[in-house]
Amino acid sequence: MGITRVLTGALLALGIAAAPAAADSTPSPSASEDGQAPTRAGTSFRTATEIEQEQQATASGSTGDYLYWSFPADAGQRPNVRATVKLPQTHTAETWQLDVYDGLRRRQSCQYGAQTRTAAEGTASVELACILRTVRSWSEPWANDPLPGTYYIRLTVVNLADSDLGQPVNAEVHVDSKGIGGSAAVDGSLAEPLVPGAAVKAEAESGSGSGSGSDEDTSSKSAVLSSLEPDDGWSSGWWSDRWVWTAVGGALAALAGVGGYALTRGSGRPTRVPPNV
Amino acid sequence: MLAALTAGIAFPVGAVADETEQAAPKVELVLDVSGSMRTADIDGGTRMAAAKQAFNEVLDATPEEVQLGIRTLGANYRGNDRKTGCTDTAQLYPVGPLDRTEAKTAVATLVPTGWTPIGPALQKAAGDFGDGDGTRRIVLISDGEDTCQPLDPCEVAREIAAQGIGLTIDTLGLVPDAKTRDQLSCIADATGGTYTSVQHKEELTDRVGQLVDRAADPVVTPVAIEGAAQCAQAPSLKSGLYTDREEFGQQRWYKVDVDPGQELRASVSVAADRAVNPDYGVLLRAVTTHGREIVRGEAAGNGRTDVISTGLRYPKAESDDDTATAETVCLQVTNSYSAAAGVKTSPGLPLELTVDVVDGPSRASDVASFGLGRGWWLLGALVLTGFVAGLLWGWVSRWRVAVWRTN
Numbered sequence: 001m002g003i004t005r006v007l008t009g010a011l012l013a014l015g016i017a018a019a020p021a022a023a024d025s026t027p028s029p030s031a032s033e034d035g036q037a038p039t040r041a042g043t044s045f046r047t048a049t050e051i052e053q054e055q056q057a058t059a060s061g062s063t064g065d066y067l068y069w070s071f072p073a074d075a076g077q078r079p080n081v082r083a084t085v086k087l088p089q090t091h092t093a094e095t096w097q098l099d100v101y102d103g104l105r106r107r108q109s110c111q112y113g114a115q116t117r118t119a120a121e122g123t124a125s126v127e128l129a130c131i132l133r134t135v136r137s138w139s140e141p142w143a144n145d146p147l148p149g150t151y152y153i154r155l156t157v158v159n160l161a162d163s164d165l166g167q168p169v170n171a172e173v174h175v176d177s178k179g180i181g182g183s184a185a186v187d188g189s190l191a192e193p194l195v196p197g198a199a200v201k202a203e204a205e206s207g208s209g210s211g212s213g214s215d216e217d218t219s220s221k222s223a224v225l226s227s228l229e230p231d232d233g234w235s236s237g238w239w240s241d242r243w244v245w246t247a248v249g250g251a252l253a254a255l256a257g258v259g260g261y262a263l264t265r266g267s268g269r270p271t272r273v274p275p276n277v
Numbered sequence: 278m279l280a281a282l283t284a285g286i287a288f289p290v291g292a293v294a295d296e297t298e299q300a301a302p303k304v305e306l307v308l309d310v311s312g313s314m315r316t317a318d319i320d321g322g323t324r325m326a327a328a329k330q331a332f333n334e335v336l337d338a339t340p341e342e343v344q345l346g347i348r349t350l351g352a353n354y355r356g357n358d359r360k361t362g363c364t365d366t367a368q369l370y371p372v373g374p375l376d377r378t379e380a381k382t383a384v385a386t387l388v389p390t391g392w393t394p395i396g397p398a399l400q401k402a403a404g405d406f407g408d409g410d411g412t413r414r415i416v417l418i419s420d421g422e423d424t425c426q427p428l429d430p431c432e433v434a435r436e437i438a439a440q441g442i443g444l445t446i447d448t449l450g451l452v453p454d455a456k457t458r459d460q461l462s463c464i465a466d467a468t469g470g471t472y473t474s475v476q477h478k479e480e481l482t483d484r485v486g487q488l489v490d491r492a493a494d495p496v497v498t499p500v501a502i503e504g505a506a507q508c509a510q511a512p513s514l515k516s517g518l519y520t521d522r523e524e525f526g527q528q529r530w531y532k533v534d535v536d537p538g539q540e541l542r543a544s545v546s547v548a549a550d551r552a553v554n555p556d557y558g559v560l561l562r563a564v565t566t567h568g569r570e571i572v573r574g575e576a577a578g579n580g581r582t583d584v585i586s587t588g589l590r591y592p593k594a595e596s597d598d599d600t601a602t603a604e605t606v607c608l609q610v611t612n613s614y615s616a617a618a619g620v621k622t623s624p625g626l627p628l629e630l631t632v633d634v635v636d637g638p639s640r641a642s643d644v645a646s647f648g649l650g651r652g653w654w655l656l657g658a659l660v661l662t663g664f665v666a667g668l669l670w671g672w673v674s675r676w677r678v679a680v681w682r683t684n
Contacts, residue, residue, distance in 0.1 A: 044469060045546060047496050062473040066583040104588025105544040107576055138641050141590045142572055158580045165462055166450060166474030182651050188641025199516035199633040225497050242649035249656045253663030260667025264675060
């Protein structure tokens with residue numbers, strides 16, 4: 001996965017350097033451009049605003065709103081979701097919570113991070129974090145391990161005084177992830193990432209595929225439940241650095257074998273053979 | 278990548294405008310024009326002036342594809358007769374393609390006048406949208422509680438949500454008093470909308486603009502279905518997004534056909550659209566037609582919530598037999614919401630179900646990817662094995678040479 005990512009990165013860098021329009025707009029492909037970072041949030045799973053990893057999404061809302069975003073996470077990544085809520089100037093103590101759900105709307109546990117925090121009266125902001133488990137490429141159907149696909153973030157106040165309801169707040173959400181690499185490379189893979197509406201989307205694409213339209217047309221015109229994928233597409237799942245370890249291990253074993261063999265031969269002739277033979 | 282991203286972002290917006298297959302999103306602004314709107318407590322101006330200014334700015338910024346309408350409540354009847362006052366709601370501008378000048382002129386004529394019949398206004402507003410699929414949104418701006426009891430606007434909102442699909446009511450309160458807040462937030466919760474308390478002109482403009490923009494986002498409209506009490510009578514579902522209603526303690530059954538080698542993915546969320554007790558849960562079971570449970574998804578929670586959701590996956594194994602037919606999997610949804618006495622139990626809680634039948638996953642034959650190894654222990658073990666093998670090979674060949682020489 002590391003190598004593919006490096007290669008794609010290099011290709012992308014080449015592509016950006018070659019495209020004059022892109023080159024003079026921003027020098028780096030960071031999500032700082034105005035049009036890119038979403039400035040709103042959805043209000044349900046169905047309407048969740050899609051964000052990419054590494055993007056700083058912002059939204060203004062009211063205390064008591066349920067703010068939803070969704071982001072893609074691929075196998076081998078350990079997503080780290082951070083949220084900051086800027087509270088109104090005057091408020092009483094209120095408890096905010098960050099929940100993460102997977103593509104099947106199952107709640108995902110956080111390994112570390114303050115998922116729930118109470119902002120004391122008058123505090124200007126509250127910061128929340130959730131570090132998920134590592135996303136695996138496969139798990140048994142009865143497990144709820146994180147799988148590649150869409151993840152939903154829900155940010156809301158879970159405990160508040162009635163008088164604070166409806167007060168304006170601003171929220172910022174940022175998702176990045178740590179590449180865990182080969183130590184998390186498991187066998188097996190899903191045919192489709194855990195993206196809601198995957199089957200419907202596939203049908204729509206195959207149905208209109210005979211016409212002139214490219215699949216880009218059909219997928220973006222009609223509303224879909226989730227249209228996100230990682231920057232470099234979903235990983236096919238066959239590559240991991242286990243191949244390197246195993247190959248290097250094999251080569252070292254061969255060398256050691258040759259060494260061991262050479263040791264038994266000594267230098268030159270065997271000792272028990274008389275020199276005059 | 279930049280080019281691809283901008284293309285991806287720009288596409289849906291442009292596409293909706295010239296593409297008729299995606300139904301146009303419809304928004305109706307419902308404005309309270311009751312006598313109390315004359316109060317001058319928003320940034321020094323009257324509430325009405327703030328609302329008018331907000332409307333003007335929002336009308337200018339409304340996205341092309343949104344069909345916008347305006348309805349007033351309490352705008353015409355001055356008298357004291359409660360019965361007449363409580364039917365005083367009129368459509369100021371019909372929901373349809375927006376003529377900005379006309380709409381603005383209509384708004385300019387408004388003068389704060391009468392009662393606050395929120396309930397009847399919502400009922401009428403729901404009828405203003407006509408037929409069609411697209412998303413529908415009502416934005417209600419009010420400065421006081423409904424003066425036309427016993428028709429509870431909150432119940433009205435819940436009933437509207439139960440009959441129409443994808444209709445959301447967002448409410449904005451212009452006074453921060455407890456009664457107005459409770460009523461408006463109840464209306465919002467009943468339809469999955471939001472409640473905002475507004476104290477400044479700018480907030481009002483921003484929020485209304487934001488809500489109208491939100492309506493312009495293309496959203497998948499769920500298909501309304503009705504689950505059965507038993508699997509045998511359950512409706513058969515294909516991949517898609519569905520909505521249903523489920524009362525407290527009720528069971529809902531659905532059926533899905535899964536071919537060998539395919540995987541069923543189902544997720545369900547049950548929303549709390551009324552005051553419920555703070556401990557709740559949802560259970561989704563996949564059951565064979567004979568009643569054996571295959572897999573389940575369960576979730577429980579406590580505290581304030583909009584929804585509780587869970588999901589499950591069921592990959593049906595490949596079959597060598599070519600004649601193998603699809604298996605019918607029954608999905609059972611139950612919830613453990615409860616409510617205090619006096620809370621209405623019907624219509625039931627909104628239930629959303631997504632079903633995806635996709636190709637099955639490839640089986641894992643080992644824990645590690647392709648059974649490959651990794652780490653220093655692996656290298657150590659391989660080097661040691663190689664070394665020992667080399668030694669043995671060397672000794673064996675020496676011994677063979679020695680034996681050959683002695684013979």
